[in-house]
Amino acid sequence: MDNIIRIPNYMRYSNDDMDVFEAEEGNYCYLHVKKNDKYYYKRGRAKECLGSYYASLENSGIKAPGVQWLDIVGYTMILISPVFLVRLFVAAFMDFKNISLGSMALGVAFMIVNIILHEMAHSITLKAYGGRSCLPKIKFEKGVMKATVNTSTSYLLPPYKRIIVYMAGLLANILTCFVADTVGMPANCMIFTLALIVINLIPSKIHKNDMTQTIGAIRECVNRFKDMEGGENHG
Numbered sequence: 001m002d003n004i005i006r007i008p009n010y011m012r013y014s015n016d017d018m019d020v021f022e023a024e025e026g027n028y029c030y031l032h033v034k035k036n037d038k039y040y041y042k043r044g045r046a047k048e049c050l051g052s053y054y055a056s057l058e059n060s061g062i063k064a065p066g067v068q069w070l071d072i073v074g075y076t077m078i079l080i081s082p083v084f085l086v087r088l089f090v091a092a093f094m095d096f097k098n099i100s101l102g103s104m105a106l107g108v109a110f111m112i113v114n115i116i117l118h119e120m121a122h123s124i125t126l127k128a129y130g131g132r133s134c135l136p137k138i139k140f141e142k143g144v145m146k147a148t149v150n151t152s153t154s155y156l157l158p159p160y161k162r163i164i165v166y167m168a169g170l171l172a173n174i175l176t177c178f179v180a181d182t183v184g185m186p187a188n189c190m191i192f193t194l195a196l197i198v199i200n201l202i203p204s205k206i207h208k209n210d211m212t213q214t215i216g217a218i219r220e221c222v223n224r225f226k227d228m229e230g231g232e233n234h235g
């Protein structure tokens with residue numbers, strides 16, 4: 001196979017239509033469709049995914065795998081965030097009797113700010129890992145308006161790092177609410193934002209929300225572990 005470029009943990013091939021990243025360990029690869037700039041996970045080897053299309057391609061810019069400070073910070077926040085979330089829900093419930101039109105208006109404004117922070121957190125986290133990200137945008141998906149950001153280059157990261165990219169938005173919302181509560185913002189003003197957090201924590205088949213993507217990355221971690229175990233047993 002000609003025109004092969006090695007990057008950490010992947011063999012990379014390309015043609016005019018798409019790129020393929022074949023894992024050096026494990027039976028899987030990623031396809032990058034250039035037309036829509038999306039990345040797709042596929043089981044199998046590169047030849048099965050791309051056939052005979054191979055050409056040279058520049059370095060992807062994705063950082064080499066390995067534990068980084070962002071991994072430690074991310075998983076620490078994931079572990080402690082339920083404590084913050086329970087505290088916020090209790091405070092919002094206790095303060096619900098004081099809700100007013102003014103607090104609801106402030107709550108809507110606070111929710112809009114958190115939606116922007118949510119998408120920016122995904123983008124910034126992916127960028128910190130060396131991936132390519134873009135600004136958030138508004139789109140309609142199955143009749144529902146939603147804010148989103150293209151994080152498809154995260155598929156070139158190990159799945160345990162992708163979990164942090166997918167959870168970054170929720171962690172940013174929880175942290176923002178916790179800081180707001182600490183500085184004295186009425187807890188009933190956070191009800192709309194807390195509701196959005198709950199919606200994102202429930203896996204959805206209608207659209208791929210944060211938890212749906214996180215569960216997918218967890219499953220891929222399990223599949224890779226099984227592939228490694230199978231290779232060791234075969235040897």
